[in-house]
Amino acid sequence: MAVTIRDVARASGVHVSTVSRTFSAPHLVNAETRNRVLAVAEGLGYRPNRAARALTTGRTHNLGLIVADIANPFFPPLIKAAQAQARERDYHVFVADTDEDPVLEQELIEMLCKQVDGVLLCSPRLSNRVIERLRAQVPFVVVNRRVKGLATVLMDVGQGVRAAVGHLAGLGHRRVALLSGPAGSWTSGEIRESAAERAADLGLELTVLGPNAPTEQGGLAAAGAVAAAGVTGVLCYNDLVALGLIEGLRERGLDVPGDVSVIGVDDSLPGRLSRPKLTTITMPTAAAGRMAVDLLLASVAAGEAAPRTTARLETSLVIRESTQRASSP
Amino acid sequence: MAVTIRDVARASGVHVSTVSRTFSAPHLVNAETRNRVLAVAEGLGYRPNRAARALTTGRTHNLGLIVADIANPFFPPLIKAAQAQARERDYHVFVADTDEDPVLEQELIEMLCKQVDGVLLCSPRLSNRVIERLRAQVPFVVVNRRVKGLATVLMDVGQGVRAAVGHLAGLGHRRVALLSGPAGSWTSGEIRESAAERAADLGLELTVLGPNAPTEQGGLAAAGAVAAAGVTGVLCYNDLVALGLIEGLRERGLDVPGDVSVIGVDDSLPGRLSRPKLTTITMPTAAAGRMAVDLLLASVAAGEAAPRTTARLETSLVIRESTQRASSP
DNA sequence: ATGAAAGCGCTAACAG
C-alpha cells in the first residue's frame, strides 16, 4: 500500500491531524512545523488520498461528463473547454462515452454518481423521465436538452437553421430535404421544427428523411433517398452526416454543390478540412462546456437550493463551398 | 447524504455485514434474506459507494487513460476500444486530456493515481525519467513509447513508413520531405528513423522539416517550408498535419497530388472524408486500446510480479488519392 | 448463515 498520512505523521513527529491541516488548511499550522511536514511528505512521496478525503468531506472534487460518442468531432471542443474550466476551479472531469446507447448511459450515470460531485449530460439520449429519477442521486446540468427543473445549457440551433433555410431559398432552391438525427436527440427535433417553420414561410417544399445515425455512415446510407427525393438542397443533422451524404451523392454521379447544395451542423474539424469546404452552422461548444461546468459547480455548492438556470447560446450560419445557386430546373 | 448500507440494513432488519455480503458475495447469504435485502435496497434506491469500498478493498475498479489531445482523431477509437474492453472486465475508464502539456500530464497522473487501479499512458510527452519515478505510485501501461521495465503496446509505424517511402519512390519521386511531430513523441522518432533508412536505401533525398504541432495548423504552417524545399513528395507526422499541409499548398497554388504527393499517418476520420482522400498509414488503435487494458489489468492483478510484456502491432500503407506519379522533373 | 468489531485514509469538531 502507498504512503499514508500516518506515515508522514510518524516520520515528522506530529499527529495525523497536523499533517491533514498542513494540506487542507495550511494557515492553521506553524510555519516551521508545516515546512517540516511538507519536507517529510515530499521525501516519502506522499499524496493525499482523494477518495478517503471525499468520504469525510462529502466532496470528491470530480465531475462526470457523459457524451454519446467521443469520436463525434462535435464533442472534443466541449470536453476540453469543460476540463479547462473545471481545472481552474480545482476540479477534475471524468469523461465517459455511452456509444449512443441509453441503457449504457444510465448505467454510467449510476456508477459515476458516487464518485463525482455532479454530472454533465451532453445531448443525452435518455428519456426525461429517467433523468428526473436520477437527479435525486447527484446534481445534473444538461446540455442540449430541455429538462424541466434542471439547469440547462442550450445551443439555439434554430437560429442557424433558419438562416440556413433562408440561404438555400435565396440561392433559388425550391425543393429541399432535411436529414434528421437520432430519435432521442433534442437538437434534431429543434432543427426539424425550425426548418419546417422557415420552409413554410418561404414557400419551400421540405422533405424530412430520417432518423439517421449521426455519423458519416448515416449520411452515406441516406444518399439514395436524397437522390430519389429530387431535391436540390439538403440540410443535415450534423457535419458527419453531411460529409457522408456528399460522398454517397458523388458515388451516384451527383456533384456537390453543382447538382445538390449540402449544409451541415456543428462546424467541426472534418467539415473544415473537407473538399468542398462545408457550409455549416457553428455551435458554441467551448462556451457551452465552460458554462455548463460553472452551472454545475454552482449546483454542487448550493445543493437543493440551486438555481435552475437555462442558458441559451447563439448559433449562426457559416457559408463555405458546399452550397451554390440552384441549377435552373 | 444518499442512502447507505446502514439504511438498507435497518430497513431490512439485518446487520450491515449481511447487506455487504448480499452485494459482494451473494452466495454466502441465505436466498430468502438476500432477496429481502435486494428488494429493500432496490426500493430505497441504494447503490454501493465505490469510493468507500475502494478504501477497504484497495481496488477502485477504475482505470485512468491519459491522452495528449482528445480532439486529435487518432485517439477516440483507442479510447472507445479501451472503455469497451474495460467494461467487460467490470472496470471503468476515466479519460483525461493533457493538452500536449507534459507538466499537466504529470499533474493529472498524480491526481488520478489514487482514484484508479492503473493508468494507461497514450503517446506520453513525459520524459522516461519522470515516468520511471511515477510508476512507483501506480501500475502503468504505455502505448507508443518504449519505457524499459514497463508493459508496452507499440504500433510498428516503421513498417508502414517503409512502405510509404517505397510507394513514393515507385511513383518516381526523388526528393521528398518529412514533416516531423512534437519533440517528445516516440512515434515521430520512429517515423523519422524508418523514413531516413528506407530513403537512403532507395537513393531518395530526404529533408526533415520540424518539429511541427500535431494539428492541421502545424501542417498549414509548414507549407511554406515544403514549397521552398522543392520536393514532390511529403510524409507527414499524422493525417491532421497532412490535411493542413494540403490546404497550405493549395493556398500557394500547388495541387495535391498534381504537384506534390502527400501521405499522412493514422488513417483517421478527416483523412477518409477529405478530398483528395488521403493516402495514409493505418494505425491499429482499437486493438492497441484493448490490448493495453488487458495488460494493465494483468499488472493490477499481479502487482510487482507483473510481466513487462511488449506488444508490437502491425501497421500498413493505404493508398488513396493524395499520391500520384511524380510530374516529370 | 449472520452478527460483532475493527479498520481502510482522511477530516472535523473539540480540547487544551
Place this chain on the structure above:
DNA sequence: CTGTTAGCGCTTTCAT
C-alpha cells in the same frame, strides 16, 4: 498551534 476523538461507507476476520 497541536493533540484527541469520532466517524465517513464499506469490507472482512472472527465468533456465534
